[in-house]
Amino acid sequence: MNPNTTQVAVVAVVGGFLLGFLDFVWIASMPYPFAELGNSSAVWAVAAFGFGYWVRTGWLRAAAGAAGALVVAVPSYYLAATLIQGDDLAIMWAPTALLWMAFGVLAGVVFGVGGTWARGHGWRQVVGVALPGAVLLAEAALHARDIGDPRYGRDSLWLLMINIALAVAVVLLAGGRTSVRLRGLAAAVPLAAAGFAAFRLGGFG
Structure with a gap:
């Protein structure tokens, strides 16, 4: 309901x-x-x-x-x-x-x-399912930029792995059917690139 x-x-x-x-x-x-x-x-x-x-x-x-x-x-x-x-x-x-x-x-x-x-059908469902994973991957990319920086040590690597794991988990949870999950994971990658650009534009990271 x-x-x-x-x-x-x-x-x-x-x-x-x-x-x-x-x-x-x-x-x-x-x-x-x-x-x-x-x-x-x-x-x-x-x-x-x-x-x-x-x-x-x-x-x-x-x-x-x-x-x-x-x-x-x-x-x-x-x-x-x-x-x-x-x-x-x-x-x-x-x-x-x-x-x-x-x-x-x-x-x-x-x-x-x-x-x-994500509750709908067609391409909108795929984009909807991909969005939460994409924003987590975009933030993971911010952490990836800091890997190797002596100021952060291994912290950025841990945060990178946590964000990636959460990104995959949330797409799998939201996707329902296997086909939607797989397409959602695939769509999350280019959306993450756009999200990374948006983070940078907004002054994050």
């Missing part, structure tokens, strides 16, 4: 709050390199994809809900930072936070719609 508009709005607000708050808790409590997943923009994009995948149909609701969830997640993240490590609460509305909210709107629209596409 598809969720109605009220359910979508409630899940967007509550889910966004939990995403941001628990993301900081994850960073503060998990050992490295797994803690670094909390600093991953790709992971938040995958969360937006999961929201759209849950919505199933209605790309406008999926886009608005996923974007809203990521926007709510930003101040929630900084609230957790205030409560856990005593950061200044004013950072919740600082320019940096507003910039992350803007990125959240963009990622929410793209990956929220991608989540509904």
Whole structure:
């Protein structure tokens, strides 16, 4: 059964709050390199994809809900930072936070719609299934650039392998049928190249 508009709005607000708050808790409590997943923009994009995948149909609701969830997640993240490590609460509305909210709107629209596409048919389904894997591979490429840099040691290699493993796993989970999974994995590679360029353009890595 598809969720109605009220359910979508409630899940967007509550889910966004939990995403941001628990993301900081994850960073503060998990050992490295797994803690670094909390600093991953790709992971938040995958969360937006999961929201759209849950919505199933209605790309406008999926886009608005996923974007809203990521926007709510930003101040929630900084609230957790205030409560856990005593950061200044004013950072919740600082320019940096507003910039992350803007990125959240963009990622929410793209990956929220991608989540509904993954439930569909034809080329849209393949692209939808590929998107979460592609963004994780794009972030893996950022880590690959740092391999060999003495400042990072083996950290970048670990993060590279974690991102690749997650990319494959999420495509396999979203794809359903074997044929869709295989096409999704294939499509994720060129989409990852575009995602890498977008990361660089946005000042990431």
